[in-house]
């Protein structure tokens with residue numbers, strides 16, 4: 363029988379923090395990615411949280427930290443893994459892209475072990491995630507200062523991957539935000555590459571980049587607890603989080619992404 367926590371009487375959750383080597387610099391300095399895991403004694407779904415693939419989109423790191431602050435107490439079954447800082451070089455320079463190579467990490471997946479710097483980092487991340495055969499992967503991003511928080515879904519990856527896509531749509535609905543379908547063909551994003559490997563994945567776009575907004579963090583954390591609760595990895599929530607949109611946007615409708623100013627007035 364699994365060891366139980368003396369206070370809660372629940373099976374203990376094992377927390378494991380490690381560093382995954384990604385490259386050695388010209389001065390032989392090593393660059394590594396932090397990797398966090400919380401594993402319950404009882405088997406169950408496997409959820410990944412990934413953040414800061416764009417170096418200036420920093421809220422996701424705080425969201426991962428907040429989730430892990432509560433996970434030991436709350437996780438009943440399964441495992442939650444996280445890469446809270448996928449692009450440390452971009453983060454240190456405050457840039458979206460990998461500062462050394464100027465590549466967009468989120469256009470470098472699934473990666474290549476002998477490719478460019480971005481492709482090699484992507485390969486390390488992608489391999490670590492795929493090995494665990496995740497139930498769902500949630501990639502945390504920021505959009506711009508006036509954007510409403512949303513779930514950004516990739517375009518449909520084709521009938522061969524319909525099961526993974528349907529599961530991603532399901533998780534997107536559970537997250538509690540409106541869902542927007544990307545109209546751009548981003549074939550090399552983390553989420554699309556995972557879908558092409560039959561792993562459900564979605565992207566959360568949470569307000570502005572460059573700063574850790576308390577509101578964005580609160581939304582992101584609430585959305586993740588929503589998903590974990592519906593997967594029965596934590597206790598059911600008394601009041602699941604929901605970001606209520608104005609009626610005009612049509613609740614539950616799939617919206618389509620556009621960068622064009624279609625509206626005659628007003629902004630959303």
Ligand SMILES: [Zn+2]
Pocket residue numbers: 416419503504
């Ligand atoms: Zn981004």
